[in-house]
Amino acid sequence: MSRRKLNAACIVVSLMMLNTGCSNIAITKDQKVEQAFEKHLSIYPVKSLEDFYDMEGFRDKEFDKDDKGTWVLSSKIVTQSNKNAPLDVKGIVLFLNRNKREGYGNLRYATVYDDHSKYKETKYKIEYKNNRLFLKDKATSEVKHFVENFRFLVQDEQIGDLSKFKKIDSTYNSNVPLYTSEYQLDKNNNINQWVQNHYNLAEKDATLYLEGTGDLKGSSTGDFYFEVRNSKKQGDNCYFSESITYQPSK
Known part of the structure; x- marks a missing residue:
């Protein structure tokens, strides 16, 4: 797939939360949420994807006692040239099996139409x-080059100190529990620039949206999600997403 200059870009990334907690000092709910986000993000970037083989995630009743679990990393870019065009998807899913210390997965190209019967996928x-991705199937030189030079965002970048960003909004729902924060993000931010450079996107300011689940006072792992949003023109759809989850190997 050829790279094109686009007028808008979004980033969606799902990460795993580790070691939630907060200080005993009396602080506001917003500060507790921000501290939780920062603590969970502090483990990234990883020095090597092989670090996941030695990283323990949250284990629920679905895990067998002898199963060390499998980390699943998913990253994709989705574009749409106009409101009547289909969505073009290019993404990689990588399974890092901690039992066998093996990594395997797939590269996917898909075209998504409003009429799902027209869906196409390769x-x-x-x-x-050896800390590198390799293509196992026959493919064009362009596809091979993409795989062998591919990088996950969590290999390269960190969000850093959230207090340096201008906060736009935040919420906390103790019934779920669910907490969110949104910040203003300029076009020169390292996360924004990483996506712009990797996918040949035009520079543009954005907002950083963070969403987490789990008890702020607890120590259990919860899901963590963040997205860098651009204001979208009608019919102009583009976003980058990445997620990291921990699952039973079976």
Whole structure:
């Protein structure tokens, strides 16, 4: 797939939360939420994807006692040229099995129409060895180059100190529990620039939206999600997303 200059870009990334907690000092709910986000993000970027083989995630009743679990990393770029065009999706899913210390997955190209019967998809098998991705199936040189030079955002970047950003909004719902924060993000921010550079996107200011689940006072792992949003023109759809989840190997 050829790269194109686009007028808007969004980033969606799902990460795993580790070691939630907060200080005993009397602080506001907003500050507790911000501290929780910062603590969970502090483990990224990872020095190597092989670090996940030694990283423990949250284990629920679905895990067998002898199963060390599998980390699942998913990253994709979605574009739409105009409101009547289909969505073009290019993404990688990588499974890092902690039991066998093996990495495998696939590269996926998909075209998504409003009429789901027109959906098209092509997949290529990939593997992870010696801290590199390799294509296992026959493909064009362009596809091979994409895989062998691919990087996950969590290998390269960190969000850093959230207090340096201008906060736009925040919420906390103790019934779920669910907490969110939104910040203003300029076009020169390192996360924004990383996506712009990797996918040939035009520079543009954005907002950083963070969403987490789990008890702020607890120590259990919860889901963590963030998105860098641009104001969208009608019919102009583009976003980058990344997620990290921990699942039973079966």
